[in-house]
Amino acid sequence: MAYRAVFRCIAGCPGEFPIWEPVYRCPTCSDLLEVSHDLGALKNRSASAWMRLFDERYKRTAWPYGSSVWGKKEWVCPEIRDESVISMDEGGTNLFWAERFGRELGMHDLWVKMCGNSHTGSFKDLGMTVLVSVVRQIIEDGGTIRAVACASTGDTSASLAAYAAGGGVPAIVLLPRGKVSTAQLLQPIANGALVLALDTDFDGCMAIVQRLSQDEGIYLANSMNSLRLEGQKTVAIEMVQQLDWEVPDVVIIPGGNLGNVSALGAGFEMMASLGIINKQPQIVVAQAEAANPLYLAYQNNWAFSPVVAKPTQASAIQIGNPVSVRKAIRTLQRHNGIVAQASETELAEAAARADRTGMYNCPHTGVALAALIKLRERGEIDPSARVVVVSTASGLKFTDFKLGYHERRLPDVRPSHANAPLELANDYDAVRKAIDRHASERA
Numbered sequence: 252m253a254y255r256a257v258f259r260c261i262a263g264c265p266g267e268f269p270i271w272e273p274v275y276r277c278p279t280c281s282d283l284l285e286v287s288h289d290l291g292a293l294k295n296r297s298a299s300a301w302m303r304l305f306d307e308r309y310k311r312t313a314w315p316y317g318s319s320v321w322g323k324k325e326w327v328c329p330e331i332r333d334e335s336v337i338s339m340d341e342g343g344t345n346l347f348w349a350e351r352f353g354r355e356l357g358m359h360d361l362w363v364k365m366c367g368n369s370h371t372g373s374f375k376d377l378g379m380t381v382l383v384s385v386v387r388q389i390i391e392d393g394g395t396i397r398a399v400a401c402a403s404t405g406d407t408s409a410s411l412a413a414y415a416a417g418g419g420v421p422a423i424v425l426l427p428r429g430k431v432s433t434a435q436l437l438q439p440i441a442n443g444a445l446v447l448a449l450d451t452d453f454d455g456c457m458a459i460v461q462r463l464s465q466d467e468g469i470y471l472a473n474s475m476n477s478l479r480l481e482g483q484k485t486v487a488i489e490m491v492q493q494l495d496w497e498v499p500d501v502v503i504i505p506g507g508n509l510g511n512v513s514a515l516g517a518g519f520e521m522m523a524s525l526g527i528i529n530k531q532p533q534i535v536v537a538q539a540e541a542a543n544p545l546y547l548a549y550q551n552n553w554a555f556s557p558v559v560a561k562p563t564q565a566s567a568i569q570i571g572n573p574v575s576v577r578k579a580i581r582t583l584q585r586h587n588g589i590v591a592q593a594s595e596t597e598l599a600e601a602a603a604r605a606d607r608t609g610m611y612n613c614p615h616t617g618v619a620l621a622a623l624i625k626l627r628e629r630g631e632i633d634p635s636a637r638v639v640v641v642s643t644a645s646g647l648k649f650t651d652f653k654l655g656y657h658e659r660r661l662p663d664v665r666p667s668h669a670n671a672p673l674e675l676a677n678d679y680d681a682v683r684k685a686i687d688r689h690a691s692e693r694a
């Protein structure tokens with residue numbers, strides 16, 4: 252069976268464009284494009300046969316299908332040659348029952364999807380493996396791409412640099428100077444990308460990279476290139492697969508440039524179109540109050556205007572003019588959507604409180620957890636609902652945030668779970684006394 256995917260305008264302008272061409276916007280109306288699959292061909296296989304196929308491939312070693320993105324290749328990027336794929340075994344991340352944290356919130360069916368347990372430590376790998384693999388096939392087929400470039404709040408550049416290095420493709424990353432974590436800055440450096448740290452914010456980097464990509468030979472790797480979303484949408488399919496093909500009631504996801512939420516919705520919609528599921532989850536986007544343009548639009552009947560994003564610990568979502576806002580609003584309108592926001596204190600406290608139940612949350616996951624707490628308190632999420640919180644990055648990439656919290660140095664945050672080490676002399680009694688004191692404080 253020949254499966255096919257092409258770019259089409261999200262506003263419905265006529266025409267289709269090959270995914271092998273560097274085209275990111277509709278030539279008619281300049282809105283974004285999306286990848287459109289030949290659903291008729293995909294329907295020739297039954298829903299149960301697709302589920303069986305995806306289960307058979309899941310986390311096995313047959314190249315490249317053990318990756319949970321490429322295990323769903325026919326739904327993602329059917330025309331790529333297996334040997335052009337650059338994969339580091341994406342997806343297949345743990346989805347765990349957050350029993351103790353859920354109980355604290357009066358919930359018994361709360362789950363956390365650890366998308367950050369991935370090759371470069373964030374969910375960005377899910378999309379980047381698809382985009383860079385397409386680039387490699389274009390180059391192999393004689394296309395002229397000099398380099399792949401992105402603007403980034405840190406995780407996109409880490410992921411692009413790794414996959415580009417994996418495929419021997421030159422990479423250029425534009426970062427806002429001083430606004431990404433140390434780990435995020437080091438990742439593209441280690442992988443040999445050209446790292447350009449600009450004196451601006453993410454939105455400034457994004458404007459420059461869009462101009463660069465109009466030049467001959469610089470290929471755009473930001474999520475306005477909808478190839479990324481094809482990989483990212485597999486998180487929806489994977490979580491349903493992990494729940495024995497049942498749909499959760501609510502999914503909460505942190506949002507910045509808003510590609511991720513659009514991808515999530517697309518994954519659920521594709522499963523419905525192909526008969527795998529028969530309901531859609533409610534989708535909640537969580538934003539930092541410091542960078543909340545979607546939240547403001549939600550409060551205002553979806554009338555959107557960009558904002559200037561202020562500094563936030565959730566640096567990967569410090570974005571005031573999200574590129575995928577129209578896709579995101581469309582997704583939320585189809586999914587009974589809610590947008591919630593979290594202040595710096597709320598996000599840091601939520602992350603730390605959940606850490607006390609065994610997690611190790613990045614600040615963006617903190618934003619999502621803070622949204623969960625608020626919506627539970629307001630009764631907007633039912634205590635019996637099955638809720639999945641999407642954790643987007645590994646907490647290990649955000650040491651500055653963690654240390655700042657526990658050393659009580661975060662601006663605008665008064666930590667109630669700070670747990671700095673007690674520094675003691677080399678003395679048995681001092682140790683014993685410290686343990687006793689700790690025990691009586693906890694009692």
Ligand SMILES: *Cc1c(COP(=O)(O)O)cnc(C)c1O
Pocket residue numbers: 373374375406407474505506507508509510511512567568613615643644
């Ligand atoms: C990129 C990113 C997000 C936001 O995803 P968007 O598609 O930009 O909305 C959230 N969390 C982390 C850790 C990220 O790297």
